[in-house]
Amino acid sequence: MKRNVLGLLVICAVIAPIAAQASVQLPVGTQEIGIQGNAKLGSGWDLNLNGSYGKFIKDNWELGGTASITAKDENNAISGKLGVFTEYNFVNSTNWVPYVGAATELAALNYNNKNGGDADFGKSGDSWALNLKLAAGLKYFINPNIALSSEVNYNIATDDIEFSSGKAKDSLTNIIFGTRFYF
Numbered sequence: 001m002k003r004n005v006l007g008l009l010v011i012c013a014v015i016a017p018i019a020a021q022a023s024v025q026l027p028v029g030t031q032e033i034g035i036q037g038n039a040k041l042g043s044g045w046d047l048n049l050n051g052s053y054g055k056f057i058k059d060n061w062e063l064g065g066t067a068s069i070t071a072k073d074e075n076n077a078i079s080g081k082l083g084v085f086t087e088y089n090f091v092n093s094t095n096w097v098p099y100v101g102a103a104t105e106l107a108a109l110n111y112n113n114k115n116g117g118d119a120d121f122g123k124s125g126d127s128w129a130l131n132l133k134l135a136a137g138l139k140y141f142i143n144p145n146i147a148l149s150s151e152v153n154y155n156i157a158t159d160d161i162e163f164s165s166g167k168a169k170d171s172l173t174n175i176i177f178g179t180r181f182y183f
Contacts, residue, residue, distance in 0.1 A: 024097055024141050026089050026182070030056045032064070036149065036178025046072040050176065052085065060089045066103055077111040079161055081131055095141040103133040109161040129159035129170070139180060147180040 034052040039045070047070065054064025068081045083105025090098045109127045137151030155162065155172045162172035 023093070024091050024095060024144070026056055026060050026062075026091055026097075028056050028058055031183050032056075032062060033181045033183075034149070034178055036151065036176045038174070038176050044073055046070070046074070048174065048176065050178070054085065054087065060091050062087045062089070066105065068105075075111045077109065079107060079109040081105040081107040083131070085133075087135075089139070097139045097141065097147070099135075099137050099139065101133075101135040101137075103131075103135070105131040105133065107131040107157055107161045127159045127161050129157040129161045131155055131157040131161065145182045147182070149178045149180055151176050151178075 032054045037049040039047045050068040052066040054062040056062050066085045070079045085103035087101035107129050133153050133155045135153035139147040139149045141147045153174050157170045160170050162169045
């Protein structure tokens with residue numbers, strides 16, 4: 001009896017994702033709200049939170065707005081970005097949807113160098129810049145209206161607006177995870 005129950009559970013675990021495939025569709029007019037981010041907790045914490053709203057202007061092609069905030073314990077750094085993005089989704093016959101995207105954002109950084117060393121890039125300050133973000137990611141649709149996402153993005157700016165390893169920098173690569181809601 002236990003063997004039959006175990007076999008039935010294994011069969012259900014294999015068949016359920018296949019039966020649950022929603023035949024993902026992202027037609028023109030579909031709207032998306034995205035929440036993404038990453039966090040490092042403990043000593044030397046940092047937090048990166050991104051939000052987006054977009055609308056599909058063609059099947060699988062989205063345009064929208066994005067906002068993000070990053071706060072780091074390191075030198076009391078806080079930065080924000082506000083901009084527009086585009087994303088193309090490679091819809092296929094599975095619930096896995098790869099995508100590529102780009103964004104242009106107005107970005108700002110404020111930090112305070114606690115050590116005050118002259119050898120460091122900056123003592124304290126504010127920076128404003130135009131940021132270009134290139135992204136590649138993967139969405140997994142758990143149902144037709146909700147997807148889990150993971151993304152790698154590369155940011156390059158016209159000034160030093162990213163804070164990492166004790167210095168302000170003009171580029172950064174992020175790995176972020178999130179959820180997307182469609183309606």
